[in-house]
Amino acid sequence: MHVVIIGNGIAGVTAALALRKRRRDWKITLVSGESDAFFSRTALMYVYMGHMRLQDTLPYEPWFWQERRLDRVRGWVVHVDTAAHRLTFDDGRTLAWDKLIVATGSTPNRFGWPGEDLPGVQGLYSLQDLEALERHSVGASRAAVVGGGLIGVELAEMLHSRGMHVTLLARESAYWNNALPTAEAEMVGGVIRAAGIDLRLSTELGAIEAGDHGRAAAVRTGAGERLPAQIVGLTAGVRPSLGAVAGAGLDAGRGLRVNAQLRTSHPDVYACGDCAEIVDDPERPGRVEQLWYTGRMQGEVCGANVAGEAQTYVRGVWFNSAKFFDLEWHTYGQVRAAASTRPPGERTHLWQDAARRRLLRVDTVDGAVVGMNALGLRQRQDVWTRWITEGRSMADILPRLGEANFDPEFSGKALGQAAGALREVQA
Ligand SMILES: Cc1cc2nc3c(=O)[nH]c(=O)nc-3n(C[C@H](O)[C@H](O)[C@H](O)COP(=O)(O)OP(=O)(O)OC[C@H]3O[C@@H](n4cnc5c(N)ncnc54)[C@H](O)[C@@H]3O)c2cc1C
Structure with missing residues (x-):
């Protein structure tokens, strides 16, 4: 059995490792036009800023691929023939596969702006x-x-x-x-x-x-x-990168459509990561998730299913984090951005410090906590995920906010203020 994976990002590499764990004797090939080795895309900015070297962004040493018997092929795929189980590179080479995983990530949006193709x-x-x-x-x-x-x-x-x-x-x-x-x-x-x-x-x-x-x-x-x-x-913004599978006859919408087992409309073709659109998701059908951690989770489920172990992708409580210069942002669960779309029963509670450097927001539905936003206050994911999953009330969590504090030394005082001053607001 030969499994070919187009894309060596977090989704493709995680799928390869999940597959190798379950199928020691299958041949697995990772294909990428971008790079020979998997690197951390989220760290690109630190390379430019001189905080890291490119080699510091490689999660695995060169020997790792050999040891796991993961073959790597460099090249841009321009066509996938699902009937012949073969793909073609832009230089004319071909590669046969028994099962294919499409993990081609995203492409930045362009909107036809005059001058958008100029150098610079x-x-x-x-x-x-x-x-x-x-x-x-x-x-x-x-x-x-x-x-x-x-x-x-x-x-x-x-x-x-x-x-x-x-x-x-x-x-x-x-x-x-x-x-x-x-x-x-x-x-x-x-x-x-x-x-x-x-x-x-x-x-x-x-x-x-x-x-x-x-x-x-x-x-x-x-x-x-x-x-x-x-x-x-x-x-x-970005959109799913589907150039490799254009013309392959696979069902596609915003992304390459997959079921909760991450299988496409073809029984031998799977997709995961930024390029996949999950159609039978009970919460939000047609969801495209373009995040590092969901790419990893989808890769894990995808690799297991390709190996024949039935697994269903469940994202669980949403989370994300980012840094805006020196301001850290954490979000867990669902926080509505536009107050005008808030349905009855949904409430938002807000605290900000006077210097506008720290903020905590907690949203509830019918009294149960459904989501939070924190700026300048690093929070513990496990604690908020548990509170949201259990549908805890504000009265229950406020005295316990310290449990969710990731940095007790730096933000203990601020979180104490937040607990005392978090108030319901309209926006
Ligand atoms: C600058 C930056 C910062 C980010 N920061 C964050 C963050 O802080 N948190 C977060 O959650 N997410 C972040 N993201 C998003 C995150 O990096 C992506 O969601 C994630 O990398 C997607 O993983 P993937 O494996 O699906 O695809 P990718 O990482 O895009 O990998 C897909 C691979 O497939 C290759 N490929 C595509 N088409 C072909 C083809 N035709 N032939 C051969 N190879 C092909 C691509 O070249 C690429 O190497 C950031 C993204 C960027 C660009």
């Missing part, structure tokens, strides 16, 4: 993007980053760390307010500005303009303002 304009996703950023940074003094999400802040911080003047353009009226309630979005916006970034809210990109040498020289906003920029970062 790029996204931040791949190793190749990092290399391009290094090239574009030579001699650059001004940059513009377009997009009001997590990668936009990361890219702004990266460019700022090299001494560039950075303008960050976001369509929203408060930073990332399609994911964060207003208080959190405003706090994050404040941190971005305090770091020295020229944050322009309610601002759309109109066009990217070329200079004398044919490379990016400025962005023009939707309102017509011209902002000089030799580097233009496009970070307006």
